[in-house]
Amino acid sequence: MIPEIGHFALALAFAAALAQGPALYAAARADDERLAAFGRRCAYLALGAVGLAFASLAAAYVASDFSVLNVYENSHSQKPLIYKFTGTWGNHEGSMLLWALILALYGGALARQARAIPADLHRLALGTQGLIAAAFLAFMLFTSNPFERLLPAPPDGADLNPLLQDIGLALHPPFLYLGYVGFSVPFSFAVAALIRGRADSVWARLVRPWALAAWSFLTVGIALGSWWAYYELGWGGWWAWDPVENASFMPWLAGTALIHSIRVVERRDALKGWATLLAIAAFSLSLIGTFLVRSGVLTSIHAFAVDPERGVFILAILFAAVGGSLTVYALRAGSLAPTGAFAPASRETALIANNVLLAAACATVFIGTFYPLFVDVATGERISVGPPYFNMVFTPIAALAMALAAAGALMAWKRADLRALARRLAPAGAAALVAALIVAVVAEREKAAGAGWVALCVWLAGGALADLAGRVKLFGAAPGAAARRLAGLPRAAVGAALAHFGLAVFALGAAGVGLWRTEEVRLMKEGDAAHVAGYAVMLASVENTTGPNYLAERARFEARKGARETTLISERRYYPVRGMQTTEAGIRSQGGGDLYVSLGENATGEGWAVRLYFNPFVGCLWWGAGLAALGGALALSDRGRAPARAARGAAASPRAAAAEAPA
Amino acid sequence: MIRIRPILAAAALVLAAPAAGVEPDEILDDPALESRARALEETLRCVVCQSQSLAESNAPLAKDMRLILRERLVAGDTDEEVVAYLVDRYGEYVLLKPRVKPATLALWAAPFLALLAGAAAAFLYVRRRKPAPPAPLKPEEEEAVRALLEGRE
Numbered sequence A: 001m002i003p004e005i006g007h008f009a010l011a012l013a014f015a016a017a018l019a020q021g022p023a024l025y026a027a028a029r030a031d032d033e034r035l036a037a038f039g040r041r042c043a044y045l046a047l048g049a050v051g052l053a054f055a056s057l058a059a060a061y062v063a064s065d066f067s068v069l070n071v072y073e074n075s076h077s078q079k080p081l082i083y084k085f086t087g088t089w090g091n092h093e094g095s096m097l098l099w100a101l102i103l104a105l106y107g108g109a110l111a112r113q114a115r116a117i118p119a120d121l122h123r124l125a126l127g128t129q130g131l132i133a134a135a136f137l138a139f140m141l142f143t144s145n146p147f148e149r150l151l152p153a154p155p156d157g158a159d160l161n162p163l164l165q166d167i168g169l170a171l172h173p174p175f176l177y178l179g180y181v182g183f184s185v186p187f188s189f190a191v192a193a194l195i196r197g198r199a200d201s202v203w204a205r206l207v208r209p210w211a212l213a214a215w216s217f218l219t220v221g222i223a224l225g226s227w228w229a230y231y232e233l234g235w236g237g238w239w240a241w242d243p244v245e246n247a248s249f250m251p252w253l254a255g256t257a258l259i260h261s262i263r264v265v266e267r268r269d270a271l272k273g274w275a276t277l278l279a280i281a282a283f284s285l286s287l288i289g290t291f292l293v294r295s296g297v298l299t300s301i302h303a304f305a306v307d308p309e310r311g312v313f314i315l316a317i318l319f320a321a322v323g324g325s326l327t328v329y330a331l332r333a334g335s336l337a338p339t340g341a342f343a344p345a346s347r348e349t350a351l352i353a354n355n356v357l358l359a360a361a362c363a364t365v366f367i368g369t370f371y372p373l374f375v376d377v378a379t380g381e382r383i384s385v386g387p388p389y390f391n392m393v394f395t396p397i398a399a400l401a402m403a404l405a406a407a408g409a410l411m412a413w414k415r416a417d418l419r420a421l422a423r424r425l426a427p428a429g430a431a432a433l434v435a436a437l438i439v440a441v442v443a444e445r446e447k448a449a450g451a452g453w454v455a456l457c458v459w460l461a462g463g464a465l466a467d468l469a470g471r472v473k474l475f476g477a478a479p480g481a482a483a484r485r486l487a488g489l490p491r492a493a494v495g496a497a498l499a500h501f502g503l504a505v506f507a508l509g510a511a512g513v514g515l516w517r518t519e520e521v522r523l524m525k526e527g528d529a530a531h532v533a534g535y536a537v538m539l540a541s542v543e544n545t546t547g548p549n550y551l552a553e554r555a556r557f558e559a560r561k562g563a564r565e566t567t568l569i570s571e572r573r574y575y576p577v578r579g580m581q582t583t584e585a586g587i588r589s590q591g592g593g594d595l596y597v598s599l600g601e602n603a604t605g606e607g608w609a610v611r612l613y614f615n616p617f618v619g620c621l622w623w624g625a626g627l628a629a630l631g632g633a634l635a636l637s638d639r640g641r642a643p644a645r646a647a648r649g650a651a652a653s654p655r656a657a658a659a660e661a662p663a
Numbered sequence B: 001m002i003r004i005r006p007i008l009a010a011a012a013l014v015l016a017a018p019a020a021g022v023e024p025d026e027i028l029d030d031p032a033l034e035s036r037a038r039a040l041e042e043t044l045r046c047v048v049c050q051s052q053s054l055a056e057s058n059a060p061l062a063k064d065m066r067l068i069l070r071e072r073l074v075a076g077d078t079d080e081e082v083v084a085y086l087v088d089r090y091g092e093y094v095l096l097k098p099r100v101k102p103a104t105l106a107l108w109a110a111p112f113l114a115l116l117a118g119a120a121a122a123f124l125y126v127r128r129r130k131p132a133p134p135a136p137l138k139p140e141e142e143e144a145v146r147a148l149l150e151g152r153e
Helices: A002-030 A033-062 A071-072 A081-089 A090-116 A119-143 A167-183 A184-196 A201-231 A241-266 A272-297 A301-306 A307-333 A347-379 A387-408 A418-442 A447-472 A478-490 A489-514 A619-636 A643-651 A654-658 B031-044 B059-072 B078-092 B102-128 B139-152
Strands: A517-522 A529-532 A533-548 A551-561 A564-575 A580-584 A585-591 A595-600 A609-615
Touching: A002 A033, A002 A090, A002 A119, A033 A071, A033 A081, A033 A090, A033 A119, A071 A090, A081 A090, A081 A167, A081 A619, A090 A119, A090 A167, A090 A272, A119 A184, A119 A307, A167 A184, A167 A201, A167 A241, A167 A272, A184 A201, A184 A272, A184 A307, A201 A241, A201 A272, A201 A580, A201 A619, A241 A272, A241 A347, A241 A580, A272 A307, A272 A347, A347 A387, A347 B102, A387 A418, A387 A447, A387 A489, A387 B102, A418 A447, A447 A478, A447 A489, A489 A609, A489 A619, A517 A529, A529 A609, A533 A564, A533 A595, A551 A585, A551 A595, A551 A609, A564 A585, A564 A595, B031 B059, B031 B078, B059 B078
Parallel strands: none
Antiparallel strands: A517 A609, A529 A533, A533 A551, A551 A564, A564 A580, A585 A595, A595 A609
16 A cells, blocks of 8 residues: 555656646746745645655565565565665665655755745746656656556565665765755756846855755765775775766766856856856756666666667656757857956956866766767777776866865955965965975885875865965964954855865875775685785684675784784675675774775685785875865855845946955 | 566666675786786776776686786786787777777867867956956946945944
């Protein structure tokens, strides 16, 4: 009964979403508040209904109701309860339902903002959300129904892929989708701005929190996926430029460009067309990411034909969303003329340079990811584009962007004083130079690259600190006053500095693992010792254990470096239902890096194949991403200038605007 | 009737398989040759895997390819010769960094073209918006500004 309720709720949500779009578009056209109120109620109804559908599916999973095909295919009665629940979205249909739920949540949240947003803008944006929701729910109902029954019910399920039975990967999709789907709101705002032919600083101030929220969630989502790959896949790496990873990275790059250019719209009433285009791109890339990963087309063009019904539906939605929004853009972008003037040395020009670099980076990842597909379709030849390509072309662009970020964040709007800029950045530059020298002397491998990267990280982090120090007038005032000023700073500025600092920390982690990782692979018997990065690691014992739904070999390693001693546990698990093996790496964070050990097979009886790594600074990857996301969240809590003042500022002359201090 | 639909990529990361790479019995005694082998593995694809390099894959075919690669190194091949040997047998599909040739020209040119086009567009955009002298205020605007400024003090 419960699955039928869920199915019905899904259909109800579809009906509500179907009415929401046209009702709100018509309300915007006729300026009809009653129709608009109806449209908003549709958004709330869709939220309630999708929530009910999701709860129904989760209930079926928790209760192990194997008469539901989806539960049968992806769950098992012996699975721990937490993974029964998270298994709800560990499969195609369930994850689409999570997508729809998050979309409905954003729709409901946007509907609540009716009073804070100009009526025509709000109606057009919420109407666009309705269209997206309708397309998505139709896709679910007609090709990916999670509530399909399986009668008679089998006695037990086929289990969830054991790699997904993990907390990192259970949390990865919700955050990733909060990011992907979050970009639907800036997308809807962009389409609405194009339709009404007006995007101004009020528009930008309204879009910015949504864009920042989506960006922060996406940052966390990608970091969680990378963290999971690091500890669960047992190869000690964290990013492989895999098409699936790239699919999530492209919207992140476009979103990063968006949250920077939206500031220029807000402050300078320029780059409006470009910002709307970025908003469209960020969500379109999110759609491409979701769908193309799901359709399997990234793996091989031929996988597309396995399920043509879904494939065609996916293509139709993509075509409608991307093609439709770009058509509106082509028709209306001309109406978004900028008013501001640009000086070559100014914050806004630096932000334009930032956008050029980020857009080029995004285009590079896009072309690299899809190029094998193009070549396959065009010539039938199969080629690969992998990490060596991406590292070679992406890294220089990223380095340029980081180098610029330190300076750009310190520049004033309108006209920056370059001499003052140099003075404020001098400490960061000196610190970078010293860091480079230290690395050049101390480091053992990859000296030049290492010195360059560490210098870049110190430069960027130093720039962020100099930004904050300058704002609170850290030097030349009483410490108490500086602390008070820090609390009173605009949160957007603190957030930006924090995010840049996080990026520097992250890049240090990437450089550490990339350049100085050490590795030892060998056969070990109990009592054998191996050496990596100055650690003597002994395999103390291997014993057989059983978990709730798996059998395992559990190895205990004792590591020693000088007086420091620590124990690491690594497991090799076998999940009988799926017949799959997984590795649980043993990881100890200490001494500026992770000691990482992964237990392999004892194939010949002569010992276990053991992989030992020392990954310097690897923790910086996740800390840096976390700081960046926190910076985004902090910035989004800054509501900007009060609406009344902003409106007055926009209406008054350029001279009045020029009187404002740079922020 | 039990019907199991062909499950496409179930969740985003199902594609990822547990990775491993070089195994102890493959490692060469000569550390110089072994480190060359490790570097080469990173640039070659396991042809039956989903975007895994030889350095990451535990597929039997990847093991075979790692062994062939080491055999060639021991036989005295240069890095280029080893790669050519593998390309002859498995096709250019094994190269994670594609060769520059007519079919990949667009791939290699793309980053530079994107940067150039972006820089040109940005340059034109900024130049077109040279700071113009602010337009003189209308009398009623002067009044409004004065009122604003006085109200703020």
